[in-house]
Amino acid sequence: MKTIEEINRKIAEKKAVVVRADEIAELVKEEGFANAARKVDVVTTATFSPMCSSGAFLNFGHATPGVKIAKTFLNDVEAYSGLAAVDAYIGATQPSRKQGTRYGGAHVICDLVAGKPVRLEAEGTPTDCYPGKRVSTIIHKHDINEATLFNPRNVYQNYNAATNSSSRKLLTYMGTLHPHYQNITYATSGRLSPLFVDPCLRTIGIGTRVFLGGAHGFVAWNGTQYQVGSEHSGDIPVSPARTLALIGNLKQMDCRFLRPAVIQGYGVSLFVGVGIPIPILDEEQFRLACVENDQIFTKIVDYASPDHPEVARLSYAQLRSGKAPLQGKMVRTSPLSSLKKAQEIAGVLQEQLRAGSFLLTSPVQPLPDGPEKIKSMPRMEG
């Protein structure tokens, strides 16, 4: 049994034993389970996926004369302005007025991170205290007071894989789905994914420090669409379950771990790189961290039907192999979440922990043990 404080002391002394989640099996093979469980202090996990539930809160600083901004456009992409006078929230999926989905909020966010100039055009509602009517200027990340990335939802604990029973090709946020069950797409880094390694959130809660887009951020709250009652196989749900809301300083982020995405037939999204350290507090935590892809299952659902019925269930070992059985034949499987980038992030986090530059935090509050199931939108009457 270890405590976060004990592990942090080892991290500060640069003596912590840190392994990536996908390296555990090899370690256990070499050292045996019990020895490895005692030896390892932290397991690093990561994910790099398109996450539409992303955006950034910005504070531009006041103009002279002051303007109470009512409408904001950043490089021609609208940002929500129903906040204080010079605050705005730029959502990742918001398309440009002129370019449509070829450029959107995710591009604005990444242009800011890259230090590029961004054109701010804003209209105000004149008041006695804010007499100005409009603003037109160029901003850089260093010119504005705050830029805070906020994911209302990220780090999904499992996600249904997709297929298509219909006779026409579907272009979806789950990628291209060829007709007649010709392929499956899936979106997870499998055994590297944080909420597979700590499935009951024994160590992750509000206030957990994480790697977010290249900076250090925090778990702010449970993510939206958080639910705990999904069907499980072993310790792990077989369909979407828990999620995390994440927050971090956009100004400190790195374009290697935050990338705009244009998903054909769907629109703009943002690839967000997240890494979460899982402290190995006891043997049970290590047992959970030893999960392998053949123990993690997901539902394969049909995107041709509006209610996305389950048509199969497969393990991530099967999906990761490139071919998997579906409707009596072997079909192609494609990931949409980058394993390579997730490995890179888990490796960067591993190095930071080994070098003493990333300290663990104890959650200030655990994440909730409900609801069992998320709600759907009420049907419209009439």
Place this chain on the structure above:
Amino acid sequence: MHQRGYITIRLGDCVFCGFCSAACPCEALQLTPEGDLLYEKTRCTQCALCVPACPVCAIQLADPSSESALGT
């Protein structure tokens, strides 16, 4: 209009997500179990459906006068 032809993949821009692999109807583009991108030119039918499917614009039509391949 959709153009056909061999492709060039700029690996420096690629995030190894797999959207291209899902779009490819002839299995010329695949992600290996280790997460690397594999392009088998012999399987490629030059449909170039992977070009608009790439979410980070890392795949482009190759110059017809040059050999297509994985780029850097």
